Amino acid sequence: MTSLPLPVGAVRRRIAIFLSIAAAAILLACGSEEDEARRETSGDEVLALGASVFATNCATCHGERGEGQPNWQSRKADGVLPAPPHDSTGHTWHHPDSVLIEIITVGGQAAYGGPGIMSGMPAFGEELSSDEIAAVLAYIKSLWGDDERAYQRALR
Numbered sequence: 469m470t471s472l473p474l475p476v477g478a479v480r481r482r483i484a485i486f487l488s489i490a491a492a493a494i495l496l497a498c499g500s501e502e503d504e505a506r507r508e509t510s511g512d513e514v515l516a517l518g519a520s521v522f523a524t525n526c527a528t529c530h531g532e533r534g535e536g537q538p539n540w541q542s543r544k545a546d547g548v549l550p551a552p553p554h555d556s557t558g559h560t561w562h563h564p565d566s567v568l569i570e571i572i573t574v575g576g577q578a579a580y581g582g583p584g585i586m587s588g589m590p591a592f593g594e595e596l597s598s599d600e601i602a603a604v605l606a607y608i609k610s611l612w613g614d615d616e617r618a619y620q621r622a623l624r
């Protein structure tokens with residue numbers, strides 16, 4: 469029995485790594501202008517800032533990976549809704565950027581509350597700069613799938 473220069477598992481791993489690099493290169497080469505624009509505004513630095521803003525300010529309620537609080541669709545005894553997910557299972561992607569920025573800046577009560585509607589979403593306009601709010605929104609978008617991103621991008 470002759471021994472192979474590399475165990476089969478290691479060879480498979482190398483092939484898998486090669487294939488994923490090739491696939492990424494093809495995707496980059498085929499990216500549309502729209503993707504290009506998104507990459508510019510949601511570059512690695514923006515996403516890193518957004519992830520850290522999220523971890524510090526949002527994760528306590530919306531979950532570390534934006535998974536939201538349990539039973540987020542049912543109001544609690546105090547009439548306030550639990551924090552919804554920000555991933556594809558929630559409805560953050562049902563709203564255009566302007567609405568989301570407004571909610572984050574002025575809080576849920578000022579954005580859409582009213583008599584009988586109580587929102588547990590705090591305002592962050594004082595604590596966060598507009599760049600930080602844009603970055604956290606870019607991070608939230610990175611939690612969505614391509615379909616949700618395309619749907620939300622087309623909203624006005």
Ligand code: HEC
Pocket residue numbers: 521522525526527528529530548549550551552558559560561563568571572576586587588589590592604
């Ligand atoms: C104290 C808990 C809490 C924190 C902290 C918090 N949120 Fe929320 N957020 C909520 C709740 C509760 C709602 C749902 C409010 C409602 O609909 O009444 C909400 C709703 C939202 C919505 C609207 C989602 C939709 O689909 O309508 C956005 C956007 C949002 N939050 C972003 C953020 C961001 C970004 C941060 C961090 C900068 C943050 N939230 C921090 C509790 C929180």
